[in-house]
Amino acid sequence: MGRIMAANDNTGERSGRDARTARRPLLRAAGTTLIGGGGLAATTGAASAQVDTPDVIEVNDGFFGWSADGSLPVTDELFVFIHGWFGDTTVSSQASTVQNALESGGYTPTESVAIEWPATNVNYLGAESDTEDVGAVVADLVEDFDDAGGGNVRLVGHSLGGRCVYWTATKLGSDSGIETVAGLGTAAHGSEICGEPWNAGLGTACEVRNYHSQNDSMVGSAYGGIGDTALGTDGAGCSPASNYSDVDVTGSVGSHLEYLGDDAVGSDLADAITTGGCE
Template identity: 50%
Template sequence: MLSMTDNDSPREADESTTPSRRTMLKGTGAAIVGTAGLAASSSSATAVSSWDIEVLEVGDSVFGIGSTPSIPVGDEVFVYVHGWFGDSTVSSQAADVATSMEDVGYEADEYVGIEWDATTINFPSAESETEDVGEELAEMVEEFYDDGGGNLRLIGHSLGGRIVLETVNHMDDDYEIETVAPLGAAADGDMVCEGSDGLFSDNWYDGIAANADEVRNYHSENDSTVGAAYGGFFGAALGNDGAGCPGDTADNYTDVDVTDSVSSHLGFLGDEAVGANLAEAAGVDVDDDDGWGWW
């Protein structure tokens, strides 16, 4: 059953020079994430094709050249952000997610894939890059609204889930994204909690509360990739367990448990239950007789 839960310190650095079990687990999970990113989901016939996705390159981390691209303006715009090693498959990944939403009646004026420099064997470097990409994407989102854009559905898988949360963290409080949706987010669960500022950056609580109409975090206990890489012994991995909050999450934050539907890290992409729930967040009247089960 798919269930939704409104929940009431980011990863701590190991100060010793001896590798901890948590560090080793993260390395193992990161390796799996890299391998998984090389392939796109192909769980259903594609109604939205890769050719329908306009790919925008964001955050050149090596040379910092080129201008910031613009999100095409429309009344309803779908934006997807890939994870580690997902550069070459961003179009097909985005098409799979969009198709799972269209299957229950969703339709966008524009379909966008955000491509960033994620092909590196250095996972910590890719993880660090997500903040810079999120900052640039925040500028693009603000420009989208300034130019008369309507509803924006911002969806990110794995490290892309970190990017969409970094995006709301870097936006001016005068802006609000309609839907922000991390899928199998590669992050610690307490990063969405009130009052748990990280060692190297603030958490995402304030950005979520100020700059999103609704955040839906999709997680599955079967996502052993992020489960191995994040959370530690007593914490929660955002894409595996959902928020792990000693305090509260923002009122507009919801954990969506898709364990019964999503069986792997890539399983979020094209999943029917995830797509139906995302479409419902976008205002589609989804028939609960189909058994999606979040009502």
């Protein structure tokens, strides 16, 4: 297992929220990565899942705007995974692979859900823009889950899916929240979580963990630049909130897709889930 370095590695506490129980699994995948048009594309091969296939909820832009074709199962511990660019056709296997790594690390959710959104789009900037709408729909799902008496939500996103999960936290109302938010190789600038648009939403989560690797050249070539960082390559480059941790997995993650199913990522996140908590 590669060496993990975490900055600001404290769980944080949120006032005004009930303490919740533990959460659910994560995913894995293998495949190839492409970069073009300033964006990241991932095509993932089938994974040999060792866990039950997650429920898939489709989020689409229809005649009346963005909506979901289902609701989150009301349970004590729920794992939710959101894929990245070109990941919609393989989201179920990706989620199962991540969940395998989480369960190997010691965390098993009660139920799991994979969020599928129309990310197979050669217009990368269009797909990047859509992540805000996807995040808003998922935030509505979480609020409905909370209103129905659901327990803990563990929300994980890869690449552009990382943008989705940070948008979800930002779109949530102050009376709702998520226990765990984790971005894996998030396709974003560090400044987006240090300031606008996501910093204000970090307080709606109990704990936020951002996994990054210096070997993630896909994110590094598309984001960052002078005076900024690539969130999925370098981390945030700041201390955006007391409940936020940058987790350096350069020692084990050798490319953009290797976050999915990585043992070090699964072990660290499982430990954060099972030992953390907020009130």
